[in-house]
Amino acid sequence: MQEKANLARVKMRPHIKTHRTPAIAKLQVAMGAKGITVAKLGEAEVMAWEGLDDIFIANEIVGAVKLERLKALKRRIRSLAVGVDHPEQVIALSGAFSAEPVPLDVMIDVETGSPRTGVLSGEQALELARCICRMPGLRIRGIFTHDGHSYGAASIEIARRISRESQNKMIEMASLLRSSGINIEEVSIGSTPSLLLGGIERGVTEIRPGNYAFLDTNMAQFLGTYSRCAQAVLATVISRPTPVRVVLDVGTKTLNEGVQKGGITRAEGHGRLKEQPDIFLDKIYEEHASFDIPEGSDLQFGIGQKLEIIPNHACQTTNFYEVINGIRNGRVETTWSVSCQGKSQ
Ligand SMILES: Cc1ncc(COP(=O)(O)O)c(C=O)c1O
Numbered sequence: 001m002q003e004k005a006n007l008a009r010v011k012m013r014p015h016i017k018t019h020r021t022p023a024i025a026k027l028q029v030a031m032g033a034k035g036i037t038v039a040k041l042g043e044a045e046v047m048a049w050e051g052l053d054d055i056f057i058a059n060e061i062v063g064a065v066k067l068e069r070l071k072a073l074k075r076r077i078r079s080l081a082v083g084v085d086h087p088e089q090v091i092a093l094s095g096a097f098s099a100e101p102v103p104l105d106v107m108i109d110v111e112t113g114s115p116r117t118g119v120l121s122g123e124q125a126l127e128l129a130r131c132i133c134r135m136p137g138l139r140i141r142g143i144f145t146h147d148g149h150s151y152g153a154a155s156i157e158i159a160r161r162i163s164r165e166s167q168n169k170m171i172e173m174a175s176l177l178r179s180s181g182i183n184i185e186e187v188s189i190g191s192t193p194s195l196l197l198g199g200i201e202r203g204v205t206e207i208r209p210g211n212y213a214f215l216d217t218n219m220a221q222f223l224g225t226y227s228r229c230a231q232a233v234l235a236t237v238i239s240r241p242t243p244v245r246v247v248l249d250v251g252t253k254t255l256n257e258g259v260q261k262g263g264i265t266r267a268e269g270h271g272r273l274k275e276q277p278d279i280f281l282d283k284i285y286e287e288h289a290s291f292d293i294p295e296g297s298d299l300q301f302g303i304g305q306k307l308e309i310i311p312n313h314a315c316q317t318t319n320f321y322e323v324i325n326g327i328r329n330g331r332v333e334t335t336w337s338v339s340c341q342g343k344s345q
Pocket of ligand 1: 015018037058145146148190191192193208209210211212
């Protein structure tokens, strides 16, 4: 992904929600990332504490207590930006930052098809941009979008089209804002499916992929292979109640259900056996999950046997764990602390 950013001459600002691990964020920066993206103030605080000093919170930060924390964070690091999509957030941010020596950077959140946050039209963006420019304590840096609807695209071609259309909407919006005298430095885009499958259009300045760092069974559906999935949960066979049923000590508290509604990332079941990826967990409970040994198979699964499970959704799975063990050639080479575990406030 870094190579892709380099080739397109855009900045790479990976979303750390996937690993929540400062050591991995530092590796991403060492490989060329300009800074990091986070979703939560809590993640930003931990990352800042660990020395990551260029952070974009790609989310709306709301509430007096959070704004005080944001102010403290801004004083501590070299570069900080937050997302906005409504004048009320802008007014509140300005209230908190107007007496600060250095203005806070804000990025306008744009919806390009994934119905979550974000302004919908150029007119809305312009109105919000003008509001930001009038407000003391703030500086507009640019616009950003997350084309998360690429996950549910019915085909790879449609995912590519979603990516292209989303980027073009952003580029047009940036041009509208610039022609109205607004300084737009950054046009920031990205989701892993569209960045793995599609190109980066001219006019984009920054990409923010997250899941690419690990990949998972959802992504493997369109990649056509499980071999690029880096994350696995080490499970133990704890029961063999019938000749075919194999019960493991993982569940929705350790693996998550991670079921996509449809489209190119829709994986069957709740996770795959890394060594036999045609076998997936078809039942999941809080503390248990199971699969049936396929008919005609001579695979053996004994009580106590360890199995690596590739989760459906890597980003949610990470948050269950305090540490990640880095494995190479079957040996633990390093252990990283998932220091942002639970830091969702
Ligand atoms: C605002 C924002 N940017 C970037 C990303 C990264 O997307 P992905 O994990 O598909 O690369 C996300 C994911 O949820 C997001 O919400």
